[in-house]
Amino acid sequence: MSLLELQAVGKRFGGLKALDDVSFTIDSGEMVGLMGANGAGKTTLFSLVAGNERPSAGEIRLDGRSLVGRRADQVAARGIARTFQIVRPFRGLTVRENARIGALFGSAERRPDAADEFALSILADVGLADRADALAGSLTLAGQKRLEIARALAQRPRLLLLDEVMAGLTPTEIADAMAMIRRIKEKHGLTVLVIEHVMSALMDLCQRIIVLHHGMKIAEGTPQAIARDPRVLDAYLGVEA
Numbered sequence: 001m002s003l004l005e006l007q008a009v010g011k012r013f014g015g016l017k018a019l020d021d022v023s024f025t026i027d028s029g030e031m032v033g034l035m036g037a038n039g040a041g042k043t044t045l046f047s048l049v050a051g052n053e054r055p056s057a058g059e060i061r062l063d064g065r066s067l068v069g070r071r072a073d074q075v076a077a078r079g080i081a082r083t084f085q086i087v088r089p090f091r092g093l094t095v096r097e098n099a100r101i102g103a104l105f106g107s108a109e110r111r112p113d114a115a116d117e118f119a120l121s122i123l124a125d126v127g128l129a130d131r132a133d134a135l136a137g138s139l140t141l142a143g144q145k146r147l148e149i150a151r152a153l154a155q156r157p158r159l160l161l162l163d164e165v166m167a168g169l170t171p172t173e174i175a176d177a178m179a180m181i182r183r184i185k186e187k188h189g190l191t192v193l194v195i196e197h198v199m200s201a202l203m204d205l206c207q208r209i210i211v212l213h214h215g216m217k218i219a220e221g222t223p224q225a226i227a228r229d230p231r232v233l234d235a236y237l238g239v240e241a
Ligand SMILES: Nc1ncnc2c1ncn2[C@@H]1O[C@H](COP(=O)(O)OP(=O)(O)OP(=O)(O)O)[C@@H](O)[C@H]1O
Pocket: 013, 016, 018, 036, 037, 038, 039, 040, 041, 042, 043, 044, 045, 085
């Protein structure tokens, strides 16, 4: 059985179809990329899976059980955590306190002392252990993106949804972030769905890529197949096939 299954999922915002008839599955242990131009519906898809928004049509299942109608904290408790494209850490709290909030969300950890210990181990995993007592607002963008991953990881997810965690980073920071993502995936036995505009990173990280265009899935396949898919070249890169 697939870990995550989307079946004919649609989302309307008034007259706008942000997602239309999107279906795919993700198996346990996969790292899958989600790509598409601005406004293609990628973040909306994350919001539906994570319980931040409710689909207008279709089914979303985790381990064969529907997630539709579940609140974000209930979805988190079932094992899904997401990052947000625009990072908003509690700037006046320390890095450690921010990570600890993740550990308490969705009731992954109810004991405050255990949450603190776990938060510290997660900070080490994302390379922020030496900044644990710094204020979150003092981190660089790369640091804040790492903290966003730590906050999600502290929920002890099985499925991690990463929304443009490499946007705005330097090439060296991107290379470091990719190595870190691979490391946490292995260490925590994660399944990962990743939205990324940094194409080379997506191609390198993922075994499979799903392409959205105007809310519809137009392609799905290996990075090699996607890179030469005429529909993708035409729709996403604006290149005539
Ligand atoms: N809450 C909302 N209310 C109204 N329209 C929305 C809402 N959220 C998203 N949309 C619209 O839905 C469409 C898909 O947006 P979405 O943010 O999912 O795209 P995206 O692929 O993530 O884009 P980007 O790469 O810019 O992040 C866009 O036209 C967007 O303006």
